[in-house]
Amino acid sequence: QVQLVESGGGLVQPGGSLRLSCAASRSIFSIDGMGWYRQAPGNAREFVAFIGNSGSTNYADSVKGRFTISRDNAKNTVNLQMNSLKPEDTAVYYCNAVRIGRSYWGQGTQVTVSS
Numbered sequence: 359q360v361q362l363v364e365s366g367g368g369l370v371q372p373g374g375s376l377r378l379s380c381a382a383s384r385s386i387f388s389i390d391g392m393g394w395y396r397q398a399p400g401n402a403r404e405f406v407a408f409i410g411n412s413g414s415t416n417y418a419d420s421v422k423g424r425f426t427i428s429r430d431n432a433k434n435t436v437n438l439q440m441n442s443l444k445p446e447d448t449a450v451y452y453c454n455a456v457r458i459g460r461s462y463w464g465q466g467t468q469v470t471v472s473s
Contacts, residue, residue: 360384360462362453367467370443374471378438380453380464385434387411390456392436394427396449396469406451407438421447443471 361383370376382389393408407427408416415427426439436453448471453464 359460360389360455360457362455362462362464364451364453364464364467367451367469369470369472371473372443372445372471374443375439375441376443376469378440378451378453378467378469380436380438382434382436382455386429386431386436386455388457390458392429392453392455394436394438394451395454396447396451397466398446398449401449403452409436440469443469445471447471 363381364378366376366378368376386392391408391410394406395403396406397403405418406421407425409427409429417425424442428437448469450466450468452466455462
């Protein structure tokens with residue numbers, strides 16, 4: 359019911375920046391909230407950031423102050439600006455959307471932080 363496509367991942371040096379985007383198949387006005395999760399090899403999936411339709415945001419402690427989640431209603435997208443990247447940020451990043459109590463996931467985009 360909600361298709362999500364992530365883009366913007368890649369390889370970046372420590373201290374660098376990347377901007378991830380998540381495009382939704384329907385107007386995000388109809389989506390209750392959207393967020394980002396990540397999963398590194400051998401680790402469990404972890405919460406990164408969330409934004410509600412009210413504009414409220416929430417961040418994991420590990421990324422707070424470095425990452426910023428934003429919403430572009432006209433383009434049906436949610437973005438994640440990642441600054442001051444660290445090697446421990448390396449993971450597959452997944453976009454998530456919640457609508458009427460159901461959760462939807464994108465295919466993931468790889469972020470690698472390495473010198």
